[in-house]
Amino acid sequence: MATKVNGDGLRQRTASSQSNGKVVAPSEEGKKIDQKLDQHLEYEFGGPAGVIAIMTGFPILMYYLWICLVFYDGQLVFPKSSDDIVPFFGRMWEHVRVDASPNLYAWKVYGGLIIYQLFLAWWVPGYMQEGLPVPSLGYKTLMYKCNAIGCIYITWVTAAVLHYTGIFRLTEIIDNFGHLMTVAMIVGFGVTIGMYFLTVTFGNPIRMSGNFIYDVFMGACLNPRLGPIDLKMWLEVRIPWVLVFFMSVSGACKQYETYGYVTPNMAFMCLATWLYLNACIKGEECIPQTWDMFHEKWGFLVIFWNFAGVPFSYIYSVVYMASHDPSHYKFSTPTYVVLYATLLTAYYIWDTSMSQKSRFKMQTQGIFTYRKTFPQLPWNVVNNPRFVQTAHGNRLLVDGWWRYSRKPNYVADWTMSLTWGLCIGAASPIPYFYSVFFIVVLIHxxxxxFERCAVKYGKDWEKYCSIVKYKFIPGIY
Known part of the structure; x- marks a missing residue:
């Protein structure tokens, strides 16, 4: 493969190597390291006790924040005295029992979405994308059917027809938030446990610790498939971000029916959620190159979060706006300009940095084909990128956005999450949960x-860190 070495010791691909590349297999030493990393080495998330706390505590927190948002004017509430503790929890439970019951209507809506998205994923033609070599499969590469863009546009048309014919009004999504959330939680737990036992019984469990609850949390399978559908990639986009977008649209419809107009704040959330969803579907071929597909197993950590966590805890600003008078969060025109400009700038950096990294990996494998899906932004591919060639066999990108920090996509992603709270100002602290929680997740x-890379690449990782000095924000951290 043709390369040239710059004066700084970095390698740079020539144009010919980009069009005629081939898979860069790891060295024998690299394979030994991969084998070690593909085993259970130590507990994460606080081990069994920590994952039990997460699996029980997070659903409770989701209910609590929703109750505060809808029934207590968006303010955090607590027992007023020691004598109020039992009545307080009684009131909380009553809201869950009555206003978040898993009723038949919620099962029809949520279950209908799952079935429809599975049907479309199976039936709609798509672009076939080769993934990264998987160590646990002997460095075999899997093929991924990328048809999300067609599926989601069909979904949008279907939703519009159902709404305007009165068969299913989109306002019903936000009106049934609590009921849908409970159903989503049940599905999340059910699929998690079901996939664990199916994999242990009939599949090929990997990186198992031997502790039941911890292995349920982390998952047993890496690449679950249903016919042509990669379930892990399907779930990452087709349920959470579709729901997040339609909840924003539902909130906008609710405002329009109530006040006769849609506020700039709600329009902001419709734009923000559309940008995120559309980025995932128009660049779906980049997803197989990510850590989620390559390494993360399909357990509670991923399953519950995508079925329930993302759609029902990231969208609190929409829930607040749909149930409160717009006077609570009205801004000046310059404030709206800054808010929208911040979102669009962060989105551009996030979209293009993710694209640069994933397409660099495709260039390295020699499988890069440029898809003309809307909107492909300027500088989403780095031509003749500079990289650090590791002894392991992999290449570390040090060009484009990735010359400025090791995680430019995280910084941009978190900035977008912050704007999802800022769009209602100081009206309620609850919509800021997304950004607070997200920064903890990203740092962890x-x-x-970084720990895995240090083990995997050794001195080459030290060299990479000496070139790309900052973890997140250039010049700061």
Missing amino acids: RCGRD
């Missing part, structure tokens, strides 16, 4: 990634 995930 970054630590996991």
Whole structure:
């Protein structure tokens, strides 16, 4: 493969190597390291006790924040005295029992979405994308059917027809938030446990710790498939971000029916959620190149979060706006300009940095084909990128956005999450949960990634860190 070495010791691909590349297999030493990393080495997330706390505590927290948002004017509430503790929890439970019951209507709506998205994923033609070599499969590469863009556009048309014919009004989504959330939680737990036992009984469980609850949380399978559908990639996009977008649209419809107009704040959330969903579907071929597909197993951590966590805890600003008078969060025109500009700038950096990294991996494998899906932004592919060639056999990108920090996509992603709270100002603290929780997740995930890279690449990782000095924000951290 043709390369040239710059004066700084970095390798840079020539144009000919990009069009005629081939898979870069790891060295024998690299394979030994991969084998070690593909085993259970130590507990994460606080081990069994920590994952039990997460699996029980997070659903409770989701209910609590929703109750505060809808029934207590968006403010955090607590027992007023020691004598109020039992009545307080009684009131909380009554809201869950009555206003978040898993009723038949919620099962029809949520279950209908799952079935429809599975049907479309199976039936709609798609672009076939080769993934990264998987160590646990002997460095075999899997093929992924990328048809999300067709499926989601069909879903949008279907939703519009159902809404305007009165068969299913989109306002009903936000009106049944609590009921849908409970159903989503049940599905999340059910699929998690079901997939664990199916994999242990009939599949090929990997990186198992031997502790039941911890292995349920982390998952047993890596690449679950249903016919042509990769379930892990399907779930990452087709349920959570579709729901997040339609909840925003539902909130906008609710405002329009109530006030006769849609506020700039609600329009902001419709734009923000559309940008995120559309980025996932128009660049779906980049997803197989990510850590989620390559390494993360399909357990509670991923399953519950995508079925329930993302759609029902990231969208609190929409829930607040749909149930409160717009006077609570009205901004000046310059404030709206800054808010929208911040979102669009962060989105551009996030979209293009993710694209640069994934397509660099495709270039390295020699499987890169440019898809003209809307909107492909300027600088989403780095031509003749500079990289660090590791002894392991992999290449570390140090060009494009990735020359400025090791995680530019995380910084941009978190900035977008912050704007999802800022769009209602100081009206309620609850919509800021997304950004607060997300920064904790990103820092933790970054630590996991950097530790793994240090083991995997050794001195080459030290060289990479000496070139790309900052973890997140250039010049700061």
